[in-house]
Amino acid sequence: MTSTDLRVRVRNGPAVAHYPPGATLGPRVLPCFEFVWMLTGRASWRRTGDDPVTHELRPGQLLLTRPGVREHYTWDPDRPCTHAYVTFYVDDPGPLGPPEAWPLVRDLATDPLPALCRYLLRTGEPRTAQVLAWLLDLFVAGPLPDPADDLPEHVDRLVDHLRAAWSDGVCRPLELAELAAAAHVSPGHLARLFRERYGRGPVGAVELVRLARAAVLLERSNLSVAAVAAACGFVNAFHFSRRFRQAYGCAPRDYRADRPADPLDPVRRAGLFPVARRLLADRP
The missing domain is CATH 2.60.120.10 (Jelly Rolls)
Structure with a gap:
């Protein structure tokens, strides 16, 4: 309606x-x-x-x-x-x-x-x-509910930790042990919870959010692929390009040229949009 x-x-x-x-x-x-x-x-x-x-x-x-x-x-x-x-x-x-x-x-x-x-x-x-x-x-x-309000408690704590870790603008990867400590659960339990809800482990889920940020930068900036990779916490442009191709089906340069997909499409399909919105859209 x-x-x-x-x-x-x-x-x-x-x-x-x-x-x-x-x-x-x-x-x-x-x-x-x-x-x-x-x-x-x-x-x-x-x-x-x-x-x-x-x-x-x-x-x-x-x-x-x-x-x-x-x-x-x-x-x-x-x-x-x-x-x-x-x-x-x-x-x-x-x-x-x-x-x-x-x-x-x-x-x-x-x-x-x-x-x-x-x-x-x-x-x-x-x-x-x-x-x-x-x-x-x-x-x-009634106003539409905020999907971020429905995040499980352990995911909510993890997101808060990531926001603090990324406060300098670099979306670095974090080890499973650190993510689990932030969520106040064991690494094995956190991995099971993420796989049940999102179909992937917490490290992979966070990487998909980092790649979504990279896709936005490719689309809406003149930063080089290497600079985008660095801003999103990848060790080098080669590693970034390989991971980006797996998520988006094309190399970063081809994505920038053709823009074949919504930059948030992979996180939407994985059910991670509320997490991505908290980590990316709400960032100052």
Whole structure:
């Protein structure tokens, strides 16, 4: 599902409302949907009727109210408050399902939800509807999980150790004993865990990540093959070329000339993308 599956029309906003201490609104009934997120202060939102609900709003939360809901706001009695809002119609929810089943509140703790809210306040037509549709999509379905969050504990520790070892920019190979010590398991146990999960041992898995970095450098730099080999921890260009050919099916110079594959394709196929992303994409 994508935001292009949704048909959204903006009614009012996005905008920021400013309130003196103790201000109230409602009860009122909206004819449309409304996103509300606090910028400063706090507020109490109350839904009345057959299924009453009260929610304390604070910065870092996103509220979605529905058409036909009878609602009431009370803002912080002790200080001024501001909140952002946008009202809109959903002509076709697409695969999101019935609005009655959509969440009421989500925390703005996971990108890109907070970035989209900030962008809504800066953008103008016609992009407002596009950004709003994407925000609604992610609000209802939930942000995609970060695959790096699913790394087993021993792999997570190993990755942290590698990041420290590579902090000078050279992706050196590490011996199995050092990798196992970093993961807090025995070398034999670590090898079994990696082969079960990734189809290769930990030393081979780390080498594949180093080769992925090399492929990116071949594609996106003028460094010589020897310089790429050195940056990725290979003892010489000959050894690097042999290992690169085994992973990518061609020599480094041919890869640079023809770019026959996504540089991360081998790590994706091995199930190592979350590891590679932590070691490469997240590096400063």
